[in-house]
Amino acid sequence: MWQAAGPATGKEKDRVLSTANTQALPISVSHVTKTYGAVHALDDVSLEIESGEFLTLLGPSGSGKTTLLMVLAGFTRPDHGSLKFGDREVIRTPPHLRDVGMTFQSYALFPHMSVAGNVGYPLRLRNVPKAEIAERVAGALETVQLGGFGERRIDQLSGGQRQRVAVARAIVFEPRILLMDEPLSALDKKLRDQMQIELRSLHEKLGMTTVYVTHDQREALTMSDRIAVVNHGRIMQLATPRDLYEKPANRFVADFIGDSTFLPVTRRGQQIVFEDQPLNHAAPAPEAPSLLLMARPERIHLLTGTPQERMNTFEAVAQQVIYQGDSYLLNAQLHNGEIMSLRGAVRQGTVDGLPSEGDRIRLGLAPEDTVIIDGRES
Amino acid sequence: MQAADTPQRSYETPVPSGMNAAGLRRDARLERLKLFGLSSPALLLVLVILVIPVGWLFYVSFIGANGQFSLENYERMITRKSYARIFVTTFQVSLLTTGLCILIGYPLAYFLSQLPSRLASLCLITVLLPFWTSLLVRTYAWLVLLQKRGLVNDWGISLGLWEEPIKMVHNMTGTLIGMVHIMLPFLILPLYSTMKSINRDYMNAAANLGASPRRAFWNVFFPLSTPGLFAGSLMVFILCLGFFVTPAVLGGGRVIMVSMQIVSNIELFVNWGAASALGVVLLVLTMAILWIASRFLRLDQIAGGGH
Ligand SMILES: Nc1ncnc2c1ncn2[C@@H]1O[C@H](COP(=O)(O)OP(=O)(O)O)[C@@H](O)[C@H]1O
Ligand SMILES: [Mg+2]
Numbered sequence A: 001m002w003q004a005a006g007p008a009t010g011k012e013k014d015r016v017l018s019t020a021n022t023q024a025l026p027i028s029v030s031h032v033t034k035t036y037g038a039v040h041a042l043d044d045v046s047l048e049i050e051s052g053e054f055l056t057l058l059g060p061s062g063s064g065k066t067t068l069l070m071v072l073a074g075f076t077r078p079d080h081g082s083l084k085f086g087d088r089e090v091i092r093t094p095p096h097l098r099d100v101g102m103t104f105q106s107y108a109l110f111p112h113m114s115v116a117g118n119v120g121y122p123l124r125l126r127n128v129p130k131a132e133i134a135e136r137v138a139g140a141l142e143t144v145q146l147g148g149f150g151e152r153r154i155d156q157l158s159g160g161q162r163q164r165v166a167v168a169r170a171i172v173f174e175p176r177i178l179l180m181d182e183p184l185s186a187l188d189k190k191l192r193d194q195m196q197i198e199l200r201s202l203h204e205k206l207g208m209t210t211v212y213v214t215h216d217q218r219e220a221l222t223m224s225d226r227i228a229v230v231n232h233g234r235i236m237q238l239a240t241p242r243d244l245y246e247k248p249a250n251r252f253v254a255d256f257i258g259d260s261t262f263l264p265v266t267r268r269g270q271q272i273v274f275e276d277q278p279l280n281h282a283a284p285a286p287e288a289p290s291l292l293l294m295a296r297p298e299r300i301h302l303l304t305g306t307p308q309e310r311m312n313t314f315e316a317v318a319q320q321v322i323y324q325g326d327s328y329l330l331n332a333q334l335h336n337g338e339i340m341s342l343r344g345a346v347r348q349g350t351v352d353g354l355p356s357e358g359d360r361i362r363l364g365l366a367p368e369d370t371v372i373i374d375g376r377e378s
Numbered sequence B: 001m002q003a004a005d006t007p008q009r010s011y012e013t014p015v016p017s018g019m020n021a022a023g024l025r026r027d028a029r030l031e032r033l034k035l036f037g038l039s040s041p042a043l044l045l046v047l048v049i050l051v052i053p054v055g056w057l058f059y060v061s062f063i064g065a066n067g068q069f070s071l072e073n074y075e076r077m078i079t080r081k082s083y084a085r086i087f088v089t090t091f092q093v094s095l096l097t098t099g100l101c102i103l104i105g106y107p108l109a110y111f112l113s114q115l116p117s118r119l120a121s122l123c124l125i126t127v128l129l130p131f132w133t134s135l136l137v138r139t140y141a142w143l144v145l146l147q148k149r150g151l152v153n154d155w156g157i158s159l160g161l162w163e164e165p166i167k168m169v170h171n172m173t174g175t176l177i178g179m180v181h182i183m184l185p186f187l188i189l190p191l192y193s194t195m196k197s198i199n200r201d202y203m204n205a206a207a208n209l210g211a212s213p214r215r216a217f218w219n220v221f222f223p224l225s226t227p228g229l230f231a232g233s234l235m236v237f238i239l240c241l242g243f244f245v246t247p248a249v250l251g252g253g254r255v256i257m258v259s260m261q262i263v264s265n266i267e268l269f270v271n272w273g274a275a276s277a278l279g280v281v282l283l284v285l286t287m288a289i290l291w292i293a294s295r296f297l298r299l300d301q302i303a304g305g306g307h
Helices: A064-071 A115-127 A128-144 A161-172 A187-208 A215-221 A240-248 A252-258 B021-061 B071-078 B081-114 B117-132 B137-148 B151-158 B172-196 B200-208 B213-241 B245-251 B257-265 B273-302
Strands: A027-036 A039-049 A054-057 A078-084 A101-103 A179-180 A208-213 A224-231 A232-239 A261-268 A271-273 A291-295 A300-305 A313-321 A326-333 A338-347 A360-365 A370-376
Touching: A027 A064, A039 A064, A039 A232, A054 A064, A054 A215, A064 A078, A064 A208, A101 A161, A101 A300, A101 B200, A101 B257, A115 A161, A128 A161, A128 B257, A179 A187, A187 A215, A208 A215, A215 A240, A224 A240, A224 A252, A224 A370, A232 A240, A232 A252, A252 A291, A252 A370, A261 A338, A271 A291, A300 A338, A313 A338, A360 B213, B021 B273, B071 B081, B071 B273, B081 B117, B081 B172, B081 B213, B117 B137, B117 B172, B137 B151, B137 B172, B137 B245, B172 B213, B172 B245, B200 B213, B213 B273, B245 B257, B257 B273
Parallel strands: A054 A208, A054 A224, A101 A179, A179 A208
Antiparallel strands: A027 A039, A027 A078, A224 A232, A261 A271, A261 A291, A291 A370, A300 A360, A313 A326, A313 A360, A326 A338
16 A cells, blocks of 8 residues: 555665655646635636655645645645646545655644654554664654754753754654744744754755645745745645746736835826826836836935946935844835835944935836736736 | 831831721731631531541551451452452553544544534533433443443344444443443533633644644643643543543453442441452542642643643
8 A cells, every 4th residue: 555655655664764865756736726615715626736845835835735735745735726746636635645755833742652663653653664764764864953852851942943854753754745834933042043944954855745834924035936826715826936036927926925015106108107207117018907116125325426327216315224233224215195115234333324314315126126917916 | 108107117127017007907907817717617527527537547457357457358359369350350441541532532632622612512402411310320321232232233244244243241341331431521521621721823823834734732731731632531531540431330340449349348248458458559549640730730830831
């Protein structure tokens, strides 16, 4: 039965955990829909995940991320749709025959088993010989830097350690697909940053197709090969972190990822204009009934001398400066009343030299940073 | 902040001094006093209705028939065969009832715990419904149902399930049927609440790791439900030890438990000393079981961890 589920199980004794898993599987989700009463938790979701890819589902709370992961793991039965791991249709396969690793938001470590008991459990289920279990458990714990913790009880572990045990348990049976539901959300920031790097390098090492869920955009940008932004059970955009940040498909994505100022703009002939001011923009504007100029605060310049050629300039009145340690945020009011925020790095003296409230200033935006997006929410 | 600067400040200092120390100390004392004041009515009640009567019970149990101090009430229990039989019966009935309650109650509690919560509370009410009717009424209802010309025998015979009326009351069978019915909620309630608190993620995790539903149940759900099972079983067992009404009515004098012997010692023989001694032994046995069980429970908590 386990052979059918995948050869990467106890049968092959010579496989070592640290070797890259060459048999990672692609995942193909098509037209998956799940409704709870009137709520569309998943609304006709289609998604192709490449073999060995690190894909992140990013979206606000209640957007359907967990539901999609639960469909992948087999705990939630969708209304209709298809799900393939490689060539195998698995939408009706019960969870215990899917052979995917998963970490739960609550970790779900069995409190009545030791650390080694938890990590060895999937191997015991696969009738792996005792000696080999011990070996592989030790290896997996080593991989998550918890060597020697095997005899500990779960309640003796800190949050970060529990997280690592959960990961060890999910990878010890060498699944070719790994699902993670907000694995780091319960950790404090320092540990979270560290674990992000660790999980990412673990993925590099093991190479399994990974679907990662988070609502933290920075985490998604840091870790992912590609990010699927989810809202209201639909995928808003599927792109690399860079494309997502630089070329958001719509206002929702632009708003959700990073900070930005949105200015309403209109198409006049060939030109895009803001308040009668034609804008220079590098990328073509999308065809949409309403358009917005998206300006990222860190890309806006505070102009003192003459601006570079083709740079878009905006007259404004300075408002307060917000000091944030490594950077400052300067809010400025444009003459149509819109607030534009400018972020700059704090260096010796910069904050003192900034304009004070009420000063007339000029803001500049290079054509490459003048991004025109679809103004609709989705 | 000020205190941190004073060099004397140290956790060993017996009486902290410094800003407001005396006042703060007084506040703490006052708070403790208030807490004690709040609980004093309850403490008084416990003293009056528990400590004094139990003390009296002990005292009476050491008074012989001639009104002098004597151990005859306890000696009688050891020397007379009938007493040994009574204790054996008591334990037998209690163990069997507990076992049957587990057999019936565990699956039922499991079923309830898996229902959506609205439906589950509805079903739970039906489990609790018997609590709202008197114990005596329920026991006599069983008498009516199970007796020789009772409903169960009538239906069984008219449906051709059996020929002759089966004897289902005034014996062990009737006692057990009645006791299990009365005791079941005491098992189900703690068990249900324990099961309800088992996070679904545990079972999902087990399935995800490759456990079939049956293995996930035995490897994960069952071990996590044992604290509730243990608490419920203990409750049932201890209640059974001192139970009177149901075995008295449904046992028909053939199933004699300690509680019934206590009653006959008083009503038939007017021997308060003998009755008290039985009561003391029952009390001590119950306490011993609780004590042993509490050690087990604590061990279990250490092994189970976290929850
Ligand atoms: N078991 C359920 N019953 C009813 N509604 C649910 C259930 N699970 C999820 N939902 C609803 O589906 C939507 C998506 O939920 P979820 O996938 O948990 O979101 P996320 O993980 O992105 O926060 C939410 O509106 C949620 O209320
Ligand atoms: Mg979620």
